[in-house]
Amino acid sequence: MLRFEFLAPGWNAFLFGIAGAVVWYAGIRLTQYAKLISDRLSGQQALIGTLLLGGVVSLPEMATSVSASLIGNAPLAINMLLGGIAVTMAIVAIVDAIRGWEPLSTDVVHPIILLQGALVVFFLTVTAAGMIAGDRPILNTGIGVWTSALLLLYLLFVWLIKRYERSTPWIPKRTSRSSPVQLKPASIESRRPKQHAQASMGILILRILAVSTVILLAGFILASTSDALAEQTGLGASFIGMVLGGISTSLPELSTTLSAVRLKQYEMAFADAFGTNLFSVMLLFFADAAYPKQPILNEAGRFSIFAILLGIAVTTVYLAGLIMRRNYVVFKMGIDSFIVLLLYVGGLIVLFHLR
Template identity: 35%
Template sequence: MTQISELPTEALVFAFLIAAVFVWLAGTRLALVGDEIAERFDLTREFVGLIFLATVTELPEIVTTITAGQVGNAQLVLGNMFGGITMQTAILAVVDIFAVRYALTSWPRKPTQALLAVMLIALLSMLLCTTFLGDIEVLFSIGLGAVLLSAGFPLVILLQRTFDQKESWSPVDLPDEEERMKTLRSRFRARETSTTRRLIVQASIYSVLIVAAGTTLALTADLLAERTALGASFIGVTLLAAATSLPELSTTLAAARIGAYTMAISNILGSNLIMLALILPADIAYRDGPILNEATAGAQLSISAGILVTAIYAAGILIRRTPRFLGAGLDSWLVLGVYGASILALYHLA
């Protein structure tokens, strides 16, 4: 970190761009491997997106969160986490525009993604209430709210696995499943020839590449943020959140391009749930009291925006007849509008 901090700004920008390329390539391949893992081990794509892709793509955020917490930069930590939730949800809108023929939210065959979205809204609402009321210190400067919010992630996983095994919902007016088969899989011959061992090795290699390149993205973005005149909260919500969200963008876009739409949605919702679980390690690393007590109006605005964009997609999944406008579902355009408005509002606060 010390050596990186001594690099000139031009070198930091170059390192940032190189890392972004590696993240993009590795993330694309990781989505293909994840789709093959789902078929090889008879797992649902929702579960693979929620656990496998979401966990790997969130590792750069874990590094950034703990590092910023250790140096006492609470505003950067909270800005990165809470701003990242809205930004990562907006990734689904980008995918809807460039990689999906029908509205993205019209593809899920089960209400699993709607359940994930509702649980995420509930946890975000708890988080927002905690930032208003203040967190209660329970032990070693760790807040009770951080503990409870982190415990929500395994609970959501358990509910998702239980609910996914039920056939209690009969959706109608779904897109033709044959459309899903018109994918880019034919470009990757390894799909028919890879053994299970080779598949696991490939997944490990791509995961390591994403972690290494994603960490470089986060570190260089952090240093570039320090050399600007904008506040840490605004930089965390914009530049740093964008840098650490690149793995989610590449894997989600690749998943959509191969027709694994439910895996793409679950990847983003799972990443956002993990983002909330990161509050606990951030609170442990931050030694000046419960970190949620440092939440500013900008952080609260980001949480509110996260609730709103998640609710929009939850409604789109349940309605299932989302109209398309200019190449994407109406819900995706609404999400992009909310994200853009939140950035303008945060810039005004900064």
């Protein structure tokens, strides 16, 4: 097995870049397949975003967190999962700026996205409570009560999202000030491969499995090289592993969110972000199951708890933006996205001092 820590920093940086490009391309393909499946399932974008996009693009986090748990590195396992929470919301802000002509939150119509955001806040709150109160193992399994509750809550949330998306209890009176031409660029539709649209559901599932495998392998290389670079640069595995590791394993979210916006799937873009964060927190259960010692939440410290609070803060800002729907642009992005980026940068400064 390749030991990345024995490679020169230059080689690790090179492998990091190659794996990042692979993850980017695979994420774009994944979004196209998810869009086709969403169309065949009557456009259930939030459910597809939560289960398919949110789950598959979290495979790098799953691979690295479970691997870290198996070797007994609980802080790395926890911080790798929590490091992507705020990063994912910052990615939405970056995509908002790339889009550039109006706030992304003004084009979200279905209230299911508000429900997803609220579930993320609740999920993160439960996780923080487990870290502060302390966890206890269930019987002799070594798996904690709190992490088991996270798994059960995630399954409940998926059921709620599926049930709620079938109904439309209310819709906003004004969805966007943009013209239909701006919202439906023909060039994007024309680039969609016709062979994908004509493929059967079975073929689409096989292609999704193939892309998922690529993302899993490339994501593992991303996380492994970033961990090696953290040690080689001397900046500390706690901080760099969370920041660089969180960013590297969040590259699929960047490509899938950007692609979803280009395909005019605005609900899917936010559902991808919120679904990814729900799935990442749920993965603490599997990291706990792989950890050979005490329940893994007992290994968390101030660093991890602050990361959760930062995730709650940026999610709440977007919830406010989705509710207020103000068409104000700051530096080519919505004011909610601008505030999210400010909070993220400020949070990184605090995390650096808590490392």
